[in-house]
Amino acid sequence: MKQLKQRSNCPISSALDIIGDKWSLLIVRDIMMNGKNTYNEFLKSAEKIATNVLADRLVMLESNGIITKEEHPDSKAKIYYKLTEKGIDLLPILIELTLWADEYLPVSKAAIVYGKVLKKDKEAITKQMIAVLKKANK
Amino acid sequence: MKQLKQRSNCPISSALDIIGDKWSLLIVRDIMMNGKNTYNEFLKSAEKIATNVLADRLVMLESNGIITKEEHPDSKAKIYYKLTEKGIDLLPILIELTLWADEYLPVSKAAIVYGKVLKKDKEAITKQMIAVLKKANK
């Protein structure tokens, strides 16, 4: 198992030691917001992660307790990846990334609309989403 | 100027295209929370960024409008790096990273205390900090 190396004990740095890269949070996003749960579904996302990097990140996220592997209900050939509580609790970070990008970066029309809705009622929406995700996870 | 390559128009992905690495947000943290504003101050942080990587990130953060370079009030030999509004508005992301790490990762005692305070009054503290930072920036 690849060991987590902490560069310091600053919480921001420690968080970035795990999720501070271009891909990890996109996998979390795909599970949390896009209903994706398998290797091939992750591969099909717009950002085009390389197969070896995806395999590497899945191992990493699992070894850090952010996702778990389960039997897929439909087929023994598939693996069902799901978020742990620790993984679900990354949602506020995704929300803030979304709001910041929505304000300062060029994003899709759909994202702009979603951002406006979010901005109006961030706390409630986040809380509600977390509750739903955690409940569905049991 | 290095061009921003967007992997998709998803806001999360677009945000990570810029700040999705192990170092960028630590520089932002150092300016925002640790009162650091110069190259040598950034170098001295606990995480020990390499000199060439630091130089690269400073150029990148500037070209993405997150920091600006100014004359240092004390000396012509120094460069004073400061956050733009866009940079200051990364604070909510730093806050959420802090809260998540505080909950799930081993961090310093001081960070635990800070996390508890933060958790109690996140919205107000964040708003207040942003206001102070933006005001001081004028």
Added chain:
DNA sequence: CAAATTAACTTGCAAAAAGCAAGTTAATTT
């Protein structure tokens, strides 16, 4: 039920990024 397809990886190799030590240049301090 044999053949093709799908799912989840692994392997090999080239290119890009990170890490490390040392060097450069201008400004400042001693």
Added chain:
DNA sequence: AAATTAACTTGCTTTTTGCAAGTTAATTTG
């Protein structure tokens, strides 16, 4: 005038990414 400081740059090695192709087990198709 000499040493130090500040902000980089350079060269080189190691690590990580990216890309194409290959593997194996399970599943679907004709």
